[in-house]
Amino acid sequence: MRIGQQACRRRRPPIFARTAHSSALDPRQSWSCRVIPRHDGKSPHRLAVTSSPKKSLHRGARLGHKWYLCSELMCAARRFSMVTDQTSTSGVAMNNVPAGEQLATGGGSVRLPVVQTIEINNFSLYRENPRISLSFGDGVFCLAGANGLGKSTFLAILNYAITGIVANPDQKFMSLKEYYKDSLKYSGLYFTGRVFELERHLAEVTISFTVGRAQYSLTRGIFEPRALRKLKVLNSSTENDYEHEIESADEDAASELHSVYVRKIVQDAGLATFDQLVFLQHFLLTFDERRHLLFWDPEVAQQALFLAFGVDGELAEKADEWRRIADRLESQARNAQYQATTARQRKEEIQGRAGTTTELNPDLLLAHSELTQARDQTARVRDLRSRDVSDASLVLSRATAKRHALESDYDRAFNERLKPGANPRQHSLVSNLITQHTCGICGTHADGVEESAVSLMADDKCPLCQTSTKRTGEPGIDFQHLERLDNELASAVQEVTVAESSLTRLTKELEIAENDYADARERLKEFEKQNDISAEDVAKPEPDDVLSKLVKQLEAEQQSAVERRDDFRRTRDEYRSKLTPVQNELAEKYFEAEVEFVPKFQELAYQFLGLDLRVNMEQRAKGAELTLEIEGTRRRMTTQLSESQRYFVDIALRMALAQHMVGEGNPACLYIDTPEGSLDIAYENRAGSMFGKFAVAGNKLVMTANINSSRLVQQLAHICGADRMKIERMTEWTVLSEVQAESEALFDEAYRKITGALYEVTP
Numbered sequence: 190m191r192i193g194q195q196a197c198r199r200r201r202p203p204i205f206a207r208t209a210h211s212s213a214l215d216p217r218q219s220w221s222c223r224v225i226p227r228h229d230g231k232s233p234h235r236l237a238v239t240s241s242p243k244k245s246l247h248r249g250a251r252l253g254h255k256w257y258l259c260s261e262l263m264c265a266a267r268r269f270s271m272v273t274d275q276t277s278t279s280g281v282a283m284n285n286v287p288a289g290e291q292l293a294t295g296g297g298s299v300r301l302p303v304v305q306t307i308e309i310n311n312f313s314l315y316r317e318n319p320r321i322s323l324s325f326g327d328g329v330f331c332l333a334g335a336n337g338l339g340k341s342t343f344l345a346i347l348n349y350a351i352t353g354i355v356a357n358p359d360q361k362f363m364s365l366k367e368y369y370k371d372s373l374k375y376s377g378l379y380f381t382g383r384v385f386e387l388e389r390h391l392a393e394v395t396i397s398f399t400v401g402r403a404q405y406s407l408t409r410g411i412f413e414p415r416a417l418r419k420l421k422v423l424n425s426s427t428e429n430d431y432e433h434e435i436e437s438a439d440e441d442a443a444s445e446l447h448s449v450y451v452r453k454i455v456q457d458a459g460l461a462t463f464d465q466l467v468f469l470q471h472f473l474l475t476f477d478e479r480r481h482l483l484f485w486d487p488e489v490a491q492q493a494l495f496l497a498f499g500v501d502g503e504l505a506e507k508a509d510e511w512r513r514i515a516d517r518l519e520s521q522a523r524n525a526q527y528q529a530t531t532a533r534q535r536k537e538e539i540q541g542r543a544g545t546t547t548e549l550n551p552d553l554l555l556a557h558s559e560l561t562q563a564r565d566q567t568a569r570v571r572d573l574r575s576r577d578v579s580d581a582s583l584v585l586s587r588a589t590a591k592r593h594a595l596e597s598d599y600d601r602a603f604n605e606r607l608k609p610g611a612n613p614r615q616h617s618l619v620s621n622l623i624t625q626h627t628c629g630i631c632g633t634h635a636d637g638v639e640e641s642a643v644s645l646m647a648d649d650k651c652p653l654c655q656t657s658t659k660r661t662g663e664p665g666i667d668f669q670h671l672e673r674l675d676n677e678l679a680s681a682v683q684e685v686t687v688a689e690s691s692l693t694r695l696t697k698e699l700e701i702a703e704n705d706y707a708d709a710r711e712r713l714k715e716f717e718k719q720n721d722i723s724a725e726d727v728a729k730p731e732p733d734d735v736l737s738k739l740v741k742q743l744e745a746e747q748q749s750a751v752e753r754r755d756d757f758r759r760t761r762d763e764y765r766s767k768l769t770p771v772q773n774e775l776a777e778k779y780f781e782a783e784v785e786f787v788p789k790f791q792e793l794a795y796q797f798l799g800l801d802l803r804v805n806m807e808q809r810a811k812g813a814e815l816t817l818e819i820e821g822t823r824r825r826m827t828t829q830l831s832e833s834q835r836y837f838v839d840i841a842l843r844m845a846l847a848q849h850m851v852g853e854g855n856p857a858c859l860y861i862d863t864p865e866g867s868l869d870i871a872y873e874n875r876a877g878s879m880f881g882k883f884a885v886a887g888n889k890l891v892m893t894a895n896i897n898s899s900r901l902v903q904q905l906a907h908i909c910g911a912d913r914m915k916i917e918r919m920t921e922w923t924v925l926s927e928v929q930a931e932s933e934a935l936f937d938e939a940y941r942k943i944t945g946a947l948y949e950v951t952p
Contacts, residue, residue: 300401328913340893364513365464416443498778518761529750536743585688790845796879877904906946
């Protein structure tokens, strides 16, 4: 895969720290990255970055475990490919194994629905408009309304038309099959009350959309999630064009028509099951009133990553099933452990009441409890310090790389000053001659020794060869650039110093924490060894027969529960081992696609935040997880971001994933119930810019917003213009509340501003 130039982002310089086994990338050489496999089945694959002539840089990036360094090496290679191309060298290539085989990005393997039109009939909530017919057009479709008019319901209807279900805000995602099955029950409950009882059989939605080249048009009853009334499919990859309409009373035919639809759209979308399409539509492409955050839901994020980065659809389906089975076994193991604990506690309670228990010295129990707490506390501190050291090492690597890059830029700029035509006064020899009265060539030191040189320079001549040095353009511009680089370099050196100091301190703290943990663990171990069950600690009266039988029964229950627990855990580990190859494949797919996906996410998120950020994928025991990094700091918890940051960064992630899935040149379509209430006026503008960037790139956005003075919709209208944005006012669809009716003039004024912005396009 030829690594393109445009994805090298100026706001995120490449990270490449010097080590004993690495050196700065030389732009005059040809660099390549390749994966070195290990055939013993145990050692991790490694990434080798080499130059021509051969010069090993780094062999330490583990595929399937830590691919962050791989990403940074690739980004470094990308940046230097620009220099290489400019100097007519061979550029940068990345090759997988076997040699010469190019890596694929995985983008474009899935084709997602892109809506075109929708018609909603006899939906009682929209009582003032019993037949709503809309065309979404290209770019942005904004449904503008007021609170309580049914904006969120509109998005629910749209998704229901495609998938046959409505998302339940209280339902936690457990697996693809369970989510679809449980949501079928909720859909009927959702629309009850929004449609009058006598109009239930009349309420229906007709939608047309594309899936790749295929054109779909279908009609679905609002209370018929697994049935269709009409279906028309053109240019499908499955077979010839298809069109069918059924009689309203024929429920079996309606169900069969839905089965035909499911089979066709799954194949046209390039997925393995309809459950996967439902998942993508509800969890990736839609950000609705649930405010579900993909970033901070590991189970959902992992399934989205499987589908987004080209893991085989059937394998992703199996992985979802294996993960769910492993989770159930883990739950069963916890239940068995609880049963074993309960049996033990009941046994001890009976023995205690009968005076037949092993009475340990209360002082020993207290001491043991204190030692156990001390061990656990030191373990928590050790783990925290270990994570801090890891993050500090990353900060130091970045600071070091930044310093090296600036040093290179400074040297290049300084050498430019030595080229013919440069101002002789800026040369170090001439500068010393004038300021120090010392000739750097012959060594003469005397007052006035510089006069002849100054005289020649006054006549625009070189003081050494007397060649004319008359220049055009602004004098001193190179020196200003050099001065700016010098200031940046000084700042970078300071950053390295601070990072080194921080890493040194944290490393010492980690060493202390590890020693404290080892000491606490050893003290507890020694205490337990010295104070094992003994004559002075335990009283052993003889139990009577009845209590003895009951105690034995509880002991048997405890033993049985422990055996079940162990069996559950053993089976759980077997299913987790099945997941490992799939997770490793995901790691490789992500690594291959990261150079394209991450910059897309960064561009969109930067439009909103105005801060440097990136997304990383980390491997955990249960699978891959996404982590967010802002200005070099990991944000692992939702509490580390504001509400608006969480919402719009998550939307940016969805946009980037959707674009990567459909591939270059194909539109992605997102559905957003805009969380504008969390924004201040500055971020309203930036959120509009982020949405606009997504739309201008050729994608489609179906969104809802309140008619108000918000800058979000106005900024979006400025960017897109009337050609790329349509605004539908829904205040005429239903009856306004008394408060809203009294303020209708305000709605009119705000709506005029929004529509006016459509014709004031920002260049």
